Amino acid sequence: MERRLDIDKPLWSQDTFLGRWKHFAFITDPRLCILREQELDKAKQLLEQYRKGLEPPNTKLEDVIRAKKIYESAFHPDSGEKQNVFGRMSFQMPGGCLITGAMLQWYRTVPAVIFWQWVNQSFNAFVNYTNRNAQSPITTTQMGIAYLSATSSAIAVVFGSKRFLEKRAGPLLQRYVPFLAVAAANCVNIPLMRQTEITKGLEVEDEQGKKLCHSKLAAVKGISQVVLSRIVMCAPGMTILPVIMEKLETYPWFKRMQKLHAPFQITAVGCFLTIMVPTACALFPQTASIKTSTLMRWEPDQYEILVKNCEGSNIPEKVYFNKGL
Structure with missing residues (x-):
């Protein structure tokens, strides 16, 4: 049985520079900017189907990887909107x-x-x-x-x-x-x-x-x-x-x-x-990440909101955010 990808995560570890370099070389390939709109939409549709386990029967792993590459090069990671x-x-x-x-x-x-x-x-x-x-x-x-x-x-x-x-x-x-x-x-x-x-x-x-x-x-x-x-x-x-x-x-x-x-x-x-x-x-x-102890020291009002939103569970050591590109 062919393994399934977690398509919402990069293919390489983002904890190392080499892993990040491979990821960005993957999605900043200049050849991707000449793809037609239909190819972009088709890639997005395949990923949506794959996420639900409803992809076409003959879909191969390389098809999913290719679709992931196209999607991540052209759609915003936060909004999912197609970028100019x-x-x-x-x-x-x-x-x-x-x-x-x-x-x-x-x-x-x-x-x-x-x-x-x-x-x-x-x-x-x-x-x-x-x-x-x-x-x-x-x-x-x-x-x-x-x-x-x-x-x-x-x-x-x-x-x-x-x-x-x-x-x-x-x-x-x-x-x-x-x-x-x-x-x-x-x-x-x-x-x-x-x-x-x-x-x-x-x-x-x-x-x-x-x-x-x-x-x-x-x-x-x-x-x-x-x-x-x-x-x-x-x-x-x-x-x-x-x-x-x-x-x-x-x-x-x-x-x-x-x-x-x-x-x-x-x-x-x-x-x-x-x-x-x-x-x-x-x-x-x-x-990117920032320590919650830093928030407690410099943004106490937001730290209080963080504590409330944790609803009694352990307060994480770090919190995360998309830094943009």
Whole structure:
């Protein structure tokens, strides 16, 4: 008899970095972002049937694994809603390599850098909204403020860095202006796009999934981890590639091939992101935790609610929440 999967849990242990890396490499496969809507819906339907034990008679285990891969790449883990393709993590490699490659290629003039930072922050804002914790809704006004703030911060860093470095640093350091802008904007974009989580707190639950209370500390922890992950995701491509380009441009044969510089950088960034998207996502567990003793000390009102919701049973040492991506 063929074994049955627990389709609501990852295929690999999430207690180790390697297990998390395999899981995220599984669901961020860029090939998944070109699947048709019918394939996504079919995968969701098969999982729903499998969960009830009502799948078609000839269903194989690999069919269920394939459906699980498709579903988890395209549907939000909290709400179960189908995500827009441009906001999915499986689109990070193709979308990110095009935009990052362009930022690294056209960095010499302020207007070009500002334009590509605007494109990048528009993309990031959409990704951040798509992968937020869906239990904390955000209004159109809040989204607009987050978008404008992140874009403005990126442009401010670009303008300030260009003015400061153009007379004080060589060409190599000036190539790092896009990375400085991206890192700074991530520190603004993600917290603002998920500000409701910080102001109202995230729902935290015990190991059985019982909701116990809300925690602002959990939101801060989760968002901080996501910010760091996003910076790590783009760091290798935006810090190593400038060194490679600076060296290659010393060769006359490479200088003559100006039209190939942009495709080369876009392809190189794509190679970096293929590895770094699952790596960055795997830095921290998707289901994060926070100690109840921390809640007792810093959020006593929520701790009281937690105690009441435990209804006389033992208070767990930790509570859990989805940190988002």
